[in-house]
Amino acid sequence: MRFTSEQRLDDGVVERAFTLDEIPGFLWTPSSAPAPVPLILLGHPPLGLDRMYPRLVARARSAVAGGFAAATIELPGSGDRPRLAGAEQARADLRRAMKAGEPVSDEIIDALVLPLVDRAVPEWQAALDALLSLPGIGGPVGYSGGVISIGIRLAVVEPRIVAAGLFAGSFVPRTMFEEARQVTIPLHVLLQWDDEGNDRQAALDLFDAFGSKEKTLHANMGGHTGVPQFAGEDAAGFFARHLR
């Protein structure tokens, strides 16, 4: 992990850009803390860190204000990283199906999501290795938001992640429902009730499938990007309960 820049934001947040095996990322920490702080990994959609930066830094400020460190890395195939084989084709198929008003087939969803999950999850685990070796960052670790299938896989395979806040707002391959049954950590799931690009019933079925004894679904009105401010506050309460 190589730090490439460091700046102090106005509210006591230190932002460091880094690269890890050529994957860019950000780490946000409190400018002073008496003891190592828990870490929240900030997931995001595959639109590139540059484009996602304003929303990520807002979530990071909120996490740091809550007593956590926050970090994120670029997803495979996004930003300046090499495209994933087959991803362009899957996206073109998706656009065509949606334009034609057809249901999006399982084949398209699998081609779109599974290679991304397979590549991304080991990268987030490697980032975790590096981040947890830094002074000032302790466990436990939470995962928050982004591509829900990445969150599901991480929750299953990565024991250092003890709680996850997931956003039911993206296509979910059928095989991920099986993985969802293996999740046992506490979950806080956000659902935008009128998300135009999201199948509400599939989201409810996925929530039902999770094996966790503690799981909470928060459904709010509005479209994909209309998550209300107070939903973020409730999610902060979830992480405070489980990471402190």
Place this chain on the structure above:
Amino acid sequence: MRFTSEQRLDDGVVERAFTLDEIPGFLWTPSSAPAPVPLILLGHPPLGLDRMYPRLVARARSAVAGGFAAATIELPGSGDRPRLAGAEQARADLRRAMKAGEPVSDEIIDALVLPLVDRAVPEWQAALDALLSLPGIGGPVGYSGGVISIGIRLAVVEPRIVAAGLFAGSFVPRTMFEEARQVTIPLHVLLQWDDEGNDRQAALDLFDAFGSKEKTLHANMGGHTGVPQFAGEDAAGFFARHLR
């Protein structure tokens, strides 16, 4: 409204029992407050105030700690109040259907719930008249919990109620779905995902039907009485946003 007893609880809460046209009730207020406080009406299932008292006083303490007054009245047909005509028959029909593993018919649900709603709602409105005339209690008013159909009707007909926290945990007559469409105040709806006595799909359909622009569904694991502590804290945040 005639106060019949007054006691100071250990945490700065004053509890007063009252009767209003022979309907018993309770009012909980902060022992000192610099200005009139908003009021939360505490709904409850038709099991009698005596039996519900421990849970009601816990909710009242939490409301007062949040800067509110809280109040409740006995439901028609419950406690020492005269039984509602037809209610015994409806309850017997319900027990028979559930024992036989049959679906509970719309007729049984209507007979069980609609007379209760028709009688209870004007009584809660009369209680509101009396409570809001007391020094120390101001508006706005929230309604919380209990028989969800009473909450729906109150939200439609009572303009002094500006926010409602509802519990999707009881039978809902089909006609109440029409009334739900007329609700426009902010709603916070709790659903116990594994509530054995509750139809989950009907609860989701009801949430969908509400006309409110701001409505949030919080689904948690567990049965009817297993609402987790943190769900109460999130509901407190909802009332703090809308009543302060």
